[in-house]
Structure formats: C-alpha cells, structure tokens
C-alpha cells in the first residue's frame with residue numbers, strides 16, 4: 001500500500017527535498033496534495049511533476065480545510081513559522097501521522113499539541129536532523145534508561161566572530177550558513193542560535209525530557225547530528241553528511257530504513273577531525289532565552305517565536321541590526337504576562353498581538 005502524502009510548504013527547501021523523496025520511491029509514496037504561499041512558479045513545477053496531486057492550497061483557511069478533509073496518511077509540514085502550527089494541530093486532531101519540519105508548531109504551542117496528542121492519538125515523527133538523530137539513537141531502547149540528550153549545533157557563521165563585531169553583521173553575511181542550505185528565516189535563526197533554542201523546546205515536547213537533561217554542544221562540522229546518553233554512561237550518536245533528505249526519508253519510512261541512492265557516504269578519514277565547544281550564551285542570548293521561556297512554559301514560548309519572526313523579518317529588510325533581534329525578543333518576553341497554554345485559538349491570538357506590538 002502506498003503512503004498518501006500531503007505536503008505543506010512544497011515550494012520551500014524542505015518541501016523540495018520531500019518531493020525528491022517522493023520521486024525516488026513512486027511505488028511507496030503518493031503525493032496527494034500540496035500547499036504553497038507565494039512561489040507560484042515552483043508550485044506549478046511540482047504540480048506538473050506529480051500527476052497524483054488532487055489538492056492544492058494557498059491561504060491559511062484553504063490549508064486548514066485541506067488538512068481537515070483530504071484523504072492522506074502522512075502530513076509533511078514544511079511551512080516556516082507560526083503559520084505551520086494550526087495545520088499541525090488540525091492533522092493531529094484527526095489522529096494523523098505528522099512528519100514535522102515546522103519546529104515552530106512545538107515552540108509556539110507545544111503544550112496544546114501535547115494535549116491534542118493525548119486526546120486524539122496521532123503521532124509526530126521529527127524531520128529536524130537533530131531530533132531525527134535522537135529518535136534513531138533511542139528507538140528500541142528502554143526510555144527509562146535514557147539519562148540525557150545532547151543536541152549538536154554548527155554554531156552558525158559567527159561562532160568565531162568577536163561580539164564587538166556583531167552590530168555590523170549584514171543579512172547577506174548572516175544568510176551564508178557554513179554547513180546547511182536552508183530557507184532564509186531558519187538560516188538567520190541559525191546565526192543567532194535561536195534555531196538551536198527552538199530545537200531544545202522541540203526536544204522537550206517530543207521526548208518528554210526535562211530541560212536540565214537537554215544539553216547543547218557546538219560541533220562545527222555537523223557530522224554528529226545529536227546524541228543520547230543512557231544511565232550506564234553509554235552515548236549513542238547518529239552521524240551522517242549534512243543532507244536533509246535522510247531525515248525526511250526516515251520520517252516517512254520510520255521505523256524502517258530504505259536505500260538512499262544518490263548521496264555519498266560518510267568517510268570519517270576524509271573529514272579527519274570532529275571538534276566540540278560549549279555554546280557561548282553571552283554572544284548568543286537567544287539560546288539562553290529559549291531555555292528560560294521553555295522552562296517557564298505557558299504562552300511565553302509563543303511570544304518568543306512571534307517576536308523573533310517579526311525581528312528576523314525586519315533584519316532581512318535591513319530595518320534593524322543583527323543584535324536587535326535578541327533585544328526585541330527579550331523586551332517582548334519581559335513585558336508579557338504569561339498565561340497557561342489552553343487552545344489553538346488562544347495561541348494564534350497571542351501570536352497576532354505580539355506581531356502587532358513589535359512590527
């Protein structure tokens with residue numbers, strides 16, 4: 001039986017890689033629907049390539065309607081930002097499997113998503129390479145024997161740049177990621193380490209592990225994608241060349257693996273050295289703020305994300321300095337009156353309000 005796939009954000013970086021996975025195994029995967037936002041040309045290319053596509057959506061309302069009514073087995077959510085949250089919630093409310101690239105779903109509304117999962121019995125398989133790595137390390141293990149997890153970070157393009165130079169960072173420089181080719185927003189989030197902080201919050205919800213058992217280590221080569229430490233001190237790590245097609249394919253075939261045709265294999269002797277560093281929380285305050293907002297919970301992570309989306313968009317338009325991204329987020333967090341996370345509607349309201357305040 002073919003798996004019917006609904007792909008949100010088909011025109012983006014993860015969307016394209018997901019299309020490649022579907023093309024590679026036409027007998028296994030059937031792309032039945034897509035969403036896109038502004039890139040009509042890429043959407044048309046995709047529609048031409050896959051004659052199996054029956055559903056196409058663009059606006060938020062159309063996307064939700066498609067997720068709620070279409071016939072599919074797996075939702076691949078590759079939308080960027082908070083716009084991906086309501087579709088994730090809608091698919092899980094139908095008890096569907098969600099292959100999740102949109103980490104913002106779990107950042108803005110992780111507590112609401114947890115409640116939906118508990119009530120409706122859907123599942124989330126992560127696409128983020130770090131969370132896929134952790135899944136690969138802990139699958140088949142006794143979860144009670146897991147002691148901690150370690151998320152690796154490339155450190156972004158400014159790992160070695162002195163803090164005094166950060167004011168001068170331009171969008172062009174920040175958009176050059178050293179190891180991964182990704183969409184613009186996540187590339188900026190990687191440069192501020194906000195992305196790593198988001199992944200900490202994502203890991204907390206996916207693996208039900210306390211924040212003090214989630215470590216971050218900077219590993220510039222991006223070969224070890226993350227690690228799990230067990231109670232006997234054993235550490236399992238998942239390694240590979242930085243290529244998102246592996247975690248996407250794994251999310252679709254989990255718990256099985258499939259042959260990956262075109263990629264070169266990891267050759268450690270060729271790489272020579274793997275290095276590791278403590279993250280610099282002073283240079284990268286966004287990482288610290290994610291731990292703090294995640295631990296505080298409730299509506300604070302939603303505020304963190306909304307303020308960040310606004311600030312990143314402003315930075316990309318050259319309206320603010322790189323350092324002001326963290327400043328805007330810090331201000332938004334300090335001014336927000338934290339509430340309990342209760343519903344999708346409440347989260348979307350707060351997201352809207354923060355955008356209004358800081359745009």
Ligand SMILES: NC(=O)c1ccc[n+]([C@@H]2O[C@H](COP(=O)([O-])OP(=O)(O)OC[C@H]3O[C@@H](n4cnc5c(N)ncnc54)[C@H](OP(=O)(O)O)[C@@H]3O)[C@@H](O)[C@H]2O)c1
Pocket residue numbers: 008009010011012013014015035036037038039040058060077078079080081083101102103104127128129180181182183184185186244
């Ligand atoms: N790229 C990676 O390697 C990577 C790795 C791990 C996790 N992720 C996560 O995966 C998600 C997608 O990342 P990406 O790099 O693929 O981003 P991207 O290349 O910027 O693509 C974003 C996709 O979302 C669509 N979109 C943008 N705004 C939207 C809105 N308001 N409503 C509905 N759709 C909207 C875009 O449509 P148009 O292009 O048509 O405008 C595009 O299809 C993010 O959450 C990111 O954190 C990415």
